[in-house]
Every structure is written in structure tokens, then in C-alpha cells.
Amino acid sequence: MAKVFIPRERRPGETRVAATPETVRRMAKLGLEPLVEAGAGEASLFRDADFEAAGARLVADAAEAWKTADVVLKVAPPEATNEAGRLKPGAVLIGFLAPHRELEMVRLLAAGGVTSFALELLPRVTRAQPMDALSSQASIGGYKAVLLAAWRLPKYLPLLMTAAGTIKPARVVVMGAGVAGLQAIATAKRLGAVVEVSDVRPAVKEQVESLGGRFIELPLAESGEGQGGYAREMGEDFLRRQREIVQRHLAAADAVITTALVPGKPAPRLITAEMVRAMRPGAVIVDLAVEQGGNCELSQPDREVLENGVLILGPSNLAAAMPHDASLLYARNVFALLQILLDKEGKLAPDLNDEILAGALLTHGGTVVHKPTAERLDLQEVPA
Numbered sequence: 001m002a003k004v005f006i007p008r009e010r011r012p013g014e015t016r017v018a019a020t021p022e023t024v025r026r027m028a029k030l031g032l033e034p035l036v037e038a039g040a041g042e043a044s045l046f047r048d049a050d051f052e053a054a055g056a057r058l059v060a061d062a063a064e065a066w067k068t069a070d071v072v073l074k075v076a077p078p079e080a081t082n083e084a085g086r087l088k089p090g091a092v093l094i095g096f097l098a099p100h101r102e103l104e105m106v107r108l109l110a111a112g113g114v115t116s117f118a119l120e121l122l123p124r125v126t127r128a129q130p131m132d133a134l135s136s137q138a139s140i141g142g143y144k145a146v147l148l149a150a151w152r153l154p155k156y157l158p159l160l161m162t163a164a165g166t167i168k169p170a171r172v173v174v175m176g177a178g179v180a181g182l183q184a185i186a187t188a189k190r191l192g193a194v195v196e197v198s199d200v201r202p203a204v205k206e207q208v209e210s211l212g213g214r215f216i217e218l219p220l221a222e223s224g225e226g227q228g229g230y231a232r233e234m235g236e237d238f239l240r241r242q243r244e245i246v247q248r249h250l251a252a253a254d255a256v257i258t259t260a261l262v263p264g265k266p267a268p269r270l271i272t273a274e275m276v277r278a279m280r281p282g283a284v285i286v287d288l289a290v291e292q293g294g295n296c297e298l299s300q301p302d303r304e305v306l307e308n309g310v311l312i313l314g315p316s317n318l319a320a321a322m323p324h325d326a327s328l329l330y331a332r333n334v335f336a337l338l339q340i341l342l343d344k345e346g347k348l349a350p351d352l353n354d355e356i357l358a359g360a361l362l363t364h365g366g367t368v369v370h371k372p373t374a375e376r377l378d379l380q381e382v383p384a
């Protein structure tokens with residue numbers, strides 16, 4: 001029976017867990033042996049007793065479990081020496097592995113002969129939707145970002161007719177309408193705000209309008225859509241014109257949610273310090289691109305910045321602020337991926353020619369398979 005280990009997350013601020021009693025039960029049904037570190041679900045309100053009742057064995061000694069596990073399910077990247085470095089050759093690791101940042105950890109995975117799948121690399125094809133952890137967690141980020149802004153705003157979001165007179169609805173600008181941005185638009189609309197949206201992919205306009213947002217038109221000489229439905233990197237000339245156009249919308253905004261990203265590149269700089277200073281005092285900016293350098297020049301990871309009365313928040317892991325449902329969805333995403341690693345008899349037999357597995361594969365057979373990471377590590381790439 002393949003041992004599937006679910007450790008307690010140890011990164012500061014990481015409250016999620018990679019399996020829940022629901023997915024543990026499904027693992028046991030498939031003939032897998034789930035091992036859950038004691039307390040792994042505590043921060044996300046899944047109790048040890050519920051994991052046990054679902055068929056998991058509770059583990060007190062995580063170090064030993066890392067050594068003997070056939071599969072490890074993680075949320076955040078494992079620690080290099082004490083976690084990744086302990087895995088046995090041929091073991092499978094699934095999680096957000098942040099390969100661009102965690103180079104030493106990747107090196108140890110490759111050196112140890114570990115087969116690792118990074119959820120950030122999962123191709124966004126239709127068949128991969130149940131496994132799309134990037135989407136399930138980004139959606140939480142978009143939702144929470146609006147709630148965060150609403151909480152810190154010195155005013156209402158909705159239009160209100162009261163005995164004391166009328167309150168005008170707040171104006172919210174959303175920049176970047178991918179998964180997080182669309183959820184931010186939907187949430188701000190539900191709360192009654194007037195929502196304006198900027199994005200560079202033309203396909204987004206219809207989605208924005210169907211949610212009740214107003215699309216800010218940009219003079220696009222060519223589509224801002226690049227490979228795989230993602231945005232491409234726009235030149236500085238374009239970004240300057242975009243900033244000019246968006247500026248007057250920002251000047252009238254009460255809240256701004258930024259989520260704009262370009263795969264493999266630093267986040268586009270959409271709001272300069274000067275633009276912040278032209279905004280209304282009391283306005284709130286929530287920059288969800290902060291980990292990739294930020295869409296706003298002034299945002300800082302997990303710090304509050306106050307500039308000319310404008311509050312700038314840069315939460316780096318908002319999904320962890322809603323750990324129960326975040327874990328519920330994440331665990332289902334990971335379980336869906338685990339399922340396609342099994343053959344018809346329920347044995348661990350990943351078909352690395354499967355486009356989903358091939359796309360998400362980071363290390364295998366002693367090498368770093370993901371090219372950009374291999375190049376970063378300056379390793380010789382050998383095809384799997």
C-alpha cells in the first residue's frame with residue numbers, strides 16, 4: 001500500500017493543510033495508506049480525531065514519515081534539508097513548490113531522485129480544472145481582497161437610502177481580471193460598489209461586463225494575450241499609456257484591487273507613487289501581485305503603507321486568511337492530481353506522457369525536468 005504523508009505546514013503564516021478528512025477517506029477507499037501529522041489540520045479547523053475517523057494514521061514523528069513516504073502532499077514548498085532532502089528516491093511530492101525561488105530545495109529533490117509536481121506549472125487545460133489549485137486559491141484572494149478593502153474603508157460600499165439621506169456607492173477599480181480579479185469584481189458588485197476594470201486581454205471585456213463591471217478601454221495596437229490564454233509582457237510605452245488612461249479612474253476610486261500578472265515576469269507596474277498621491281485620502285489599495293514585485297510602486301509584502309492618506313496593503317498569502325475553505329478546495333485539487341498518478345489497480349504509476357503530469361513535472365529520475373528552473377540551476381537537462 002502506498003503511504004501518502006500529509007505533514008503539518010511549518011512556514012510562518014501558512015494555515016492551510018493539503019488533505020482533509022474528506023480526501024483522506026477517498027484515499028483510503030483507493031487502497032492508499034494516508035498518514036497525517038498530528039495537528040496538521042489544527043489551523044484550518046480539521047481535527048486529528050476526524051482525520052483518524054476517516055481512515056488516517058496519525059504521525060507524531062514527521063522526520064521519519066518524510067523518509068518512508070511514497071507520496072507527500074504539501075501546500076507551501078517543503079523546507080530544503082529537513083523535509084525535501086529526506087524523501088526517498090522515487091517518492092512523489094505534490095504542492096506549490098515555488099521553483100523560481102526555492103532553488104536549493106529543487107536541487108535536493110532532483111539529487112534525491114524525487115518525482116515532484118509543482119501546482120504552479122499545471123497546464124490550464126479543461127481536463128486539469130479539478131486540479132487547478134492556482135485558481136481555487138486565487139479566487140479566495142480576490143474575494144478576501146475586497147473584504148479587506150471594505151473593512152479598512154472609511155465609508156460604505158453600497159448605495160444606501162437612509163432617513164439621514166443618501167450615501168453614494170463606493171467606486172472600486174480592479175486591475176487584472178484573471179481568476180482573482182473576476183472574483184474581486186463579483187464580490188465588490190455583491191457589496192453594491194460601482195466597479196471599473198482594466199486588463200490587456202480582449203477576451204476579458206465580456207467576462208467583466210457579464211459580472212456588472214465597466215471595462216476601461218485601452219488603445220491596444222495588438223492583443224495583450226500571449227501563450228496559454230495568459231497575458232504577454234507589454235512594453236514600457238504601452239504601460240505608460242495605460243497608466244495615463246487609468247489615472248483618472250484611480251483619482252476617483254475609493255478602493256483599488258490589483259491582481260495583474262504576466263507568467264515568468266515581474267508584475268507590471270500599473271500604479272506609480274505619483275498616481276497614489278493623486279488619489280483620494282481614505283482610499284485603500286490592495287496589491288495581490290506583491291509577491292511578484294507588486295502592481296503598485298509603494299506596496300510592500302505584508303506591510304501597511306500610508307501615503308498621503310491612501311492605505312496600501314500587500315497581503316502575500318490571502319488564501320491562508322480563510323484556511324478552512326481554502327484547505328477544503330486545495331485538498332480536492334491535490335486529490336484529483338493524486339488520482340491520475342494511479343493505474344487501474346490503484347498502484348502508483350505516473351504516466352509522464354500525460355500532458356497534465358508532463359506540464360507540472362518539476363524533477364524526476366535525478367534531474368530537473370522543468371527547463372526554466374534547470375537553466376536557473378545551471379543543470380544539464382535530461383528528458384524524462
Ligand code: NAD
Pocket residue numbers: 124125126128129132134135138175176177178179180181198199200201204228229230231234242259260261262263268270
Ligand atoms: P494571471 O494571474 O496570470 O494574471 C492576472 C490577470 O492580469 C490576467 O487577466 C492578465 O491578463 C492581467 N494582466 C496582465 N498584465 C496586465 C496589465 N498590464 N494591465 C492589466 N491587467 C494585466 O491570470 P490567471 O488568473 O491565472 O488567469 C489566466 C488565464 O487563464 C485566464 O484567461 C483564465 O480565465 C484562464 N484560466 C483557464 C482555466 C481553464 O481551465 N481553462 C483555468 C484557470 C484560468
